[in-house]
Amino acid sequence: MDLKAWKSYLEELAHPEFVDTSSLKQKKELDPQLWERDKLNPDITNRLYAIAKEFFQSLKLDPNIRMKDVILTGSLASYNWSDLSDIDVHIILNFEELSNNLPLMKDYFKQKTANWNRLHRIYIKGYEVELYIQDSNEPHQALGIYSIMKDRFTKRPSMYSGEIDHDRIKQKASDLMDQIDDVYDLYAEKQYRQADKLANYLMDKLKKYRKAGLDTKGVYSVENLVFKVLRRNDYLKKLSSLKTKSYDNAMSINGAYQT
Numbered sequence: 297m298d299l300k301a302w303k304s305y306l307e308e309l310a311h312p313e314f315v316d317t318s319s320l321k322q323k324k325e326l327d328p329q330l331w332e333r334d335k336l337n338p339d340i341t342n343r344l345y346a347i348a349k350e351f352f353q354s355l356k357l358d359p360n361i362r363m364k365d366v367i368l369t370g371s372l373a374s375y376n377w378s379d380l381s382d383i384d385v386h387i388i389l390n391f392e393e394l395s396n397n398l399p400l401m402k403d404y405f406k407q408k409t410a411n412w413n414r415l416h417r418i419y420i421k422g423y424e425v426e427l428y429i430q431d432s433n434e435p436h437q438a439l440g441i442y443s444i445m446k447d448r449f450t451k452r453p454s455m456y457s458g459e460i461d462h463d464r465i466k467q468k469a470s471d472l473m474d475q476i477d478d479v480y481d482l483y484a485e486k487q488y489r490q491a492d493k494l495a496n497y498l499m500d501k502l503k504k505y506r507k508a509g510l511d512t513k514g515v516y517s518v519e520n521l522v523f524k525v526l527r528r529n530d531y532l533k534k535l536s537s538l539k540t541k542s543y544d545n546a547m548s549i550n551g552a553y554q555t
Contacts, residue, residue, distance in 0.1 A: 315466040315473070319378035319528055320521055322456060327377050329421040334449060336368065336442055340420055344368065345444050348387050351412060351427055357394065364388040364432045366444040371524075372423065374439035374453040376515075380528040383423045385444070386430040398431075405429040437510045456516050464518055469525045472502070476531050479538045488546035495539035502526070502535075 330337055348366040370384035371377045391401045409427050418425040430436060440453030475498055482491035502523065509519025526532050 315469045315525065316529065317460075317462045317465050317469075317521075317525055319380050320376070320460060320462070320465070320524065321378075322375045323377060324375070326375065326453070327372060327421075330372060334452070336444070336447070341444055341447060343420065344383070344385050344425070347418065347425060348385055348427065348444070352387055355408060361389070361393060363445070364390060365446070367430075367450070368442040368444060369436070369438045369440065371439075373442050373449075375455055376439060378528070379422070381423055383420055383425045384428065385425060386428045386436075388430050388432050390433065391431040392433065402431070437515055439515050458516060460516065460521065461518060465521050465525060468518065468522045472498075472522065472526060473529075473531055476526075476535045476538075479535065479542070483538055483542050483545075486545075488542045491542035492539060492546055495535055495542060498535060499539065502532070 325331075326334075330340060345366055348363070352363055365388040367386045367388060368383065369386055371381045372383055389405075391398055395401045406429075409429055413426050416425075438451065439456075440449065441451035442448070443450045475494075479491050479495045479498065482488075482494060505519050506523040509517030509523075514520075523532075
Protein backbone atom coordinates (compact mmCIF):
# COMPACT_ATOMS: atom_id res chain seq x y z
CA MET A 297 0.00 0.00 0.00
CA ASP A 298 1.53 3.33 -1.04
CA LEU A 299 1.73 6.32 1.31
CA LYS A 300 -1.30 8.08 -0.19
CA ALA A 301 -3.48 4.98 0.15
CA TRP A 302 -2.21 4.38 3.68
CA LYS A 303 -3.08 7.94 4.70
CA SER A 304 -6.59 7.46 3.36
CA TYR A 305 -6.94 4.22 5.32
CA LEU A 306 -5.79 5.89 8.55
CA GLU A 307 -8.18 8.78 8.09
CA GLU A 308 -11.07 6.33 7.67
CA LEU A 309 -10.00 4.26 10.69
CA ALA A 310 -9.86 7.34 12.92
CA HIS A 311 -13.28 8.63 11.89
CA PRO A 312 -15.64 8.77 14.91
CA GLU A 313 -18.04 6.42 13.15
CA PHE A 314 -15.45 3.64 13.27
CA VAL A 315 -14.10 4.25 16.79
CA ASP A 316 -15.20 1.30 18.92
CA THR A 317 -16.32 2.06 22.48
CA SER A 318 -18.26 -1.18 23.03
CA SER A 319 -15.61 -2.53 25.43
CA LEU A 320 -16.48 0.29 27.87
CA LYS A 321 -19.89 -1.19 28.59
CA GLN A 322 -20.31 -2.42 32.16
CA LYS A 323 -20.89 -6.09 32.90
CA LYS A 324 -23.40 -7.36 35.45
CA GLU A 325 -20.81 -9.50 37.25
CA LEU A 326 -17.08 -9.92 37.71
CA ASP A 327 -15.48 -12.20 35.14
CA PRO A 328 -16.52 -15.71 36.25
CA GLN A 329 -13.31 -17.16 34.80
CA LEU A 330 -11.39 -15.36 37.57
CA TRP A 331 -13.90 -14.87 40.37
CA GLU A 332 -16.22 -16.93 42.51
CA ARG A 333 -18.46 -14.50 44.34
CA ASP A 334 -15.95 -12.00 45.75
CA LYS A 335 -12.93 -14.31 45.87
CA LEU A 336 -10.22 -14.65 43.26
CA ASN A 337 -9.63 -18.22 42.08
CA PRO A 338 -6.98 -19.65 44.49
CA ASP A 339 -4.81 -20.99 41.65
CA ILE A 340 -4.79 -17.54 40.07
CA THR A 341 -4.04 -15.86 43.41
CA ASN A 342 -1.06 -18.16 44.00
CA ARG A 343 0.26 -17.77 40.47
CA LEU A 344 0.06 -13.97 40.49
CA TYR A 345 1.79 -13.81 43.86
CA ALA A 346 4.56 -16.11 42.59
CA ILE A 347 5.08 -13.87 39.53
CA ALA A 348 5.19 -10.72 41.66
CA LYS A 349 7.53 -12.28 44.22
CA GLU A 350 10.02 -13.51 41.60
CA PHE A 351 10.04 -10.12 39.91
CA PHE A 352 10.52 -8.36 43.25
CA GLN A 353 13.46 -10.64 44.09
CA SER A 354 15.03 -9.87 40.70
CA LEU A 355 15.25 -6.19 41.72
CA LYS A 356 17.89 -7.16 44.32
CA LEU A 357 16.86 -4.47 46.79
CA ASP A 358 18.02 -4.26 50.39
CA PRO A 359 16.98 -7.52 52.17
CA ASN A 360 15.12 -5.46 54.77
CA ILE A 361 12.77 -4.06 52.14
CA ARG A 362 9.48 -5.95 51.93
CA MET A 363 6.49 -5.77 49.63
CA LYS A 364 3.69 -3.91 51.43
CA ASP A 365 1.12 -5.66 49.29
CA VAL A 366 0.48 -7.18 45.87
CA ILE A 367 -2.83 -6.10 44.37
CA LEU A 368 -5.01 -6.86 41.39
CA THR A 369 -6.56 -3.67 40.09
CA GLY A 370 -7.90 -2.23 36.86
CA SER A 371 -10.90 -3.39 34.85
CA LEU A 372 -10.68 -7.06 35.84
CA ALA A 373 -11.18 -6.07 39.49
CA SER A 374 -14.38 -4.29 38.48
CA TYR A 375 -17.44 -4.58 36.27
CA ASN A 376 -15.67 -2.77 33.44
CA TRP A 377 -13.78 -5.79 32.11
CA SER A 378 -13.72 -6.92 28.51
CA ASP A 379 -11.85 -9.36 26.27
CA LEU A 380 -9.27 -6.60 25.79
CA SER A 381 -8.49 -6.23 29.50
CA ASP A 382 -5.13 -7.00 31.09
CA ILE A 383 -4.42 -8.51 34.48
CA ASP A 384 -2.91 -5.46 36.19
CA VAL A 385 -0.77 -6.58 39.13
CA HIS A 386 0.72 -3.81 41.28
CA ILE A 387 3.55 -4.44 43.72
CA ILE A 388 3.20 -1.94 46.55
CA LEU A 389 6.41 -0.50 48.03
CA ASN A 390 7.17 2.43 50.27
CA PHE A 391 9.56 4.45 48.12
CA GLU A 392 10.65 6.53 51.11
CA GLU A 393 12.22 3.40 52.61
CA LEU A 394 14.37 3.03 49.52
CA SER A 395 15.76 6.45 48.69
CA ASN A 396 15.40 10.18 49.28
CA ASN A 397 15.44 10.66 45.52
CA LEU A 398 11.83 9.79 44.60
CA PRO A 399 12.07 10.79 40.90
CA LEU A 400 15.08 8.48 40.51
CA MET A 401 13.27 5.57 42.17
CA LYS A 402 10.17 6.09 40.05
CA ASP A 403 12.20 6.15 36.87
CA TYR A 404 14.17 3.05 37.93
CA PHE A 405 11.03 1.04 38.66
CA LYS A 406 9.31 2.31 35.53
CA GLN A 407 12.17 1.01 33.42
CA LYS A 408 12.29 -2.31 35.26
CA THR A 409 8.59 -3.00 34.82
CA ALA A 410 8.62 -1.79 31.20
CA ASN A 411 11.43 -4.23 30.42
CA TRP A 412 9.63 -7.10 32.17
CA ASN A 413 6.33 -6.37 30.38
CA ARG A 414 8.14 -6.14 27.06
CA LEU A 415 10.01 -9.43 27.50
CA HIS A 416 7.23 -11.58 28.99
CA ARG A 417 3.91 -12.76 27.59
CA ILE A 418 2.16 -14.53 30.47
CA TYR A 419 -1.55 -15.22 29.97
CA ILE A 420 -4.10 -16.30 32.56
CA LYS A 421 -7.53 -17.24 31.27
CA GLY A 422 -6.71 -15.40 28.06
CA TYR A 423 -5.66 -12.16 29.77
CA GLU A 424 -2.09 -10.88 29.62
CA VAL A 425 -0.36 -10.20 32.93
CA GLU A 426 1.22 -6.76 33.33
CA LEU A 427 3.32 -5.75 36.33
CA TYR A 428 3.68 -2.31 37.91
CA ILE A 429 5.40 -0.98 41.00
CA GLN A 430 3.31 1.47 42.99
CA ASP A 431 4.39 3.80 45.78
CA SER A 432 2.29 3.16 48.88
CA ASN A 433 2.27 6.91 49.60
CA GLU A 434 0.61 7.83 46.30
CA PRO A 435 -3.18 7.69 45.87
CA HIS A 436 -4.41 5.07 43.43
CA GLN A 437 -7.71 5.62 41.62
CA ALA A 438 -9.44 2.36 40.77
CA LEU A 439 -12.94 0.90 40.64
CA GLY A 440 -11.78 -2.15 42.59
CA ILE A 441 -8.64 -3.27 44.44
CA TYR A 442 -8.04 -6.88 45.46
CA SER A 443 -5.18 -7.68 47.83
CA ILE A 444 -3.48 -10.84 46.61
CA MET A 445 -1.48 -11.08 49.83
CA LYS A 446 -4.56 -10.74 52.03
CA ASP A 447 -6.83 -12.60 49.59
CA ARG A 448 -9.68 -10.10 49.85
CA PHE A 449 -10.99 -6.89 48.35
CA THR A 450 -9.59 -3.80 50.04
CA LYS A 451 -11.83 -1.74 47.77
CA ARG A 452 -14.95 -3.48 46.59
CA PRO A 453 -16.12 -2.63 43.06
CA SER A 454 -19.50 -1.05 42.58
CA MET A 455 -21.69 -0.49 39.56
CA TYR A 456 -21.41 2.91 37.91
CA SER A 457 -24.83 4.58 37.86
CA GLY A 458 -24.00 7.47 35.54
CA GLU A 459 -24.28 7.70 31.76
CA ILE A 460 -21.26 7.15 29.51
CA ASP A 461 -21.11 9.76 26.74
CA HIS A 462 -20.05 7.43 23.91
CA ASP A 463 -20.40 10.10 21.21
CA ARG A 464 -18.08 12.49 23.02
CA ILE A 465 -15.59 9.71 23.74
CA LYS A 466 -15.61 8.64 20.08
CA GLN A 467 -15.03 12.21 18.88
CA LYS A 468 -12.16 12.89 21.28
CA ALA A 469 -10.57 9.50 20.64
CA SER A 470 -10.86 10.15 16.91
CA ASP A 471 -9.12 13.53 17.26
CA LEU A 472 -6.23 11.96 19.19
CA MET A 473 -5.96 9.05 16.76
CA ASP A 474 -5.65 11.60 13.95
CA GLN A 475 -2.78 13.27 15.80
CA ILE A 476 -1.04 9.92 16.34
CA ASP A 477 -1.49 9.19 12.63
CA ASP A 478 0.25 12.51 11.96
CA VAL A 479 3.29 11.07 13.72
CA TYR A 480 3.16 8.09 11.38
CA ASP A 481 2.94 10.41 8.36
CA LEU A 482 6.08 12.25 9.49
CA TYR A 483 7.85 8.96 10.11
CA ALA A 484 6.82 7.53 6.72
CA GLU A 485 8.12 10.70 5.07
CA LYS A 486 11.45 10.17 6.93
CA GLN A 487 11.04 13.37 8.94
CA TYR A 488 12.31 11.52 11.99
CA ARG A 489 13.15 14.46 14.24
CA GLN A 490 9.74 16.04 13.72
CA ALA A 491 8.05 12.68 14.30
CA ASP A 492 9.99 12.14 17.53
CA LYS A 493 9.17 15.65 18.74
CA LEU A 494 5.44 15.24 18.02
CA ALA A 495 5.36 11.76 19.59
CA ASN A 496 6.91 13.10 22.81
CA TYR A 497 4.46 15.98 22.87
CA LEU A 498 1.45 13.67 22.42
CA MET A 499 2.62 11.21 25.08
CA ASP A 500 2.97 14.04 27.59
CA LYS A 501 -0.39 15.48 26.50
CA LEU A 502 -2.16 12.14 26.94
CA LYS A 503 -0.65 11.63 30.39
CA LYS A 504 -1.84 15.06 31.56
CA TYR A 505 -5.22 14.62 29.85
CA ARG A 506 -5.92 11.35 31.64
CA LYS A 507 -4.69 12.65 35.00
CA ALA A 508 -6.97 15.68 34.73
CA GLY A 509 -9.95 13.40 34.21
CA LEU A 510 -9.04 11.08 37.07
CA ASP A 511 -8.47 14.01 39.43
CA THR A 512 -11.82 15.65 38.67
CA LYS A 513 -14.33 12.92 37.78
CA GLY A 514 -12.53 9.66 38.44
CA VAL A 515 -12.19 6.47 36.42
CA TYR A 516 -15.42 7.06 34.48
CA SER A 517 -14.35 10.51 33.30
CA VAL A 518 -14.40 11.05 29.54
CA GLU A 519 -10.63 11.60 29.64
CA ASN A 520 -9.89 8.27 31.28
CA LEU A 521 -12.31 6.38 29.03
CA VAL A 522 -10.75 7.98 25.94
CA PHE A 523 -7.37 6.79 27.22
CA LYS A 524 -8.81 3.26 27.62
CA VAL A 525 -10.11 3.30 24.05
CA LEU A 526 -6.67 4.28 22.72
CA ARG A 527 -5.00 1.59 24.82
CA ARG A 528 -7.44 -1.10 23.78
CA ASN A 529 -7.25 -0.30 20.05
CA ASP A 530 -3.42 -0.30 20.27
CA TYR A 531 -3.02 3.38 19.38
CA LEU A 532 -0.97 4.00 22.54
CA LYS A 533 1.31 1.11 21.60
CA LYS A 534 1.55 2.53 18.09
CA LEU A 535 2.56 5.94 19.45
CA SER A 536 5.19 4.44 21.76
CA SER A 537 6.64 2.38 18.91
CA LEU A 538 6.76 5.38 16.57
CA LYS A 539 8.50 7.43 19.24
CA THR A 540 11.26 4.85 19.62
CA LYS A 541 11.69 4.23 15.91
CA SER A 542 11.71 7.94 15.06
CA TYR A 543 14.38 8.71 17.63
CA ASP A 544 16.54 5.74 16.59
CA ASN A 545 16.34 6.66 12.91
CA ALA A 546 17.04 10.33 13.64
CA MET A 547 20.22 9.37 15.50
CA SER A 548 21.41 6.76 13.00
CA ILE A 549 23.98 7.33 10.23
CA ASN A 550 23.86 5.13 7.12
CA GLY A 551 21.95 2.48 8.94
CA ALA A 552 18.42 3.70 9.53
CA TYR A 553 15.90 0.88 9.76
CA GLN A 554 12.38 1.20 8.40
CA THR A 555 10.50 -1.57 10.22
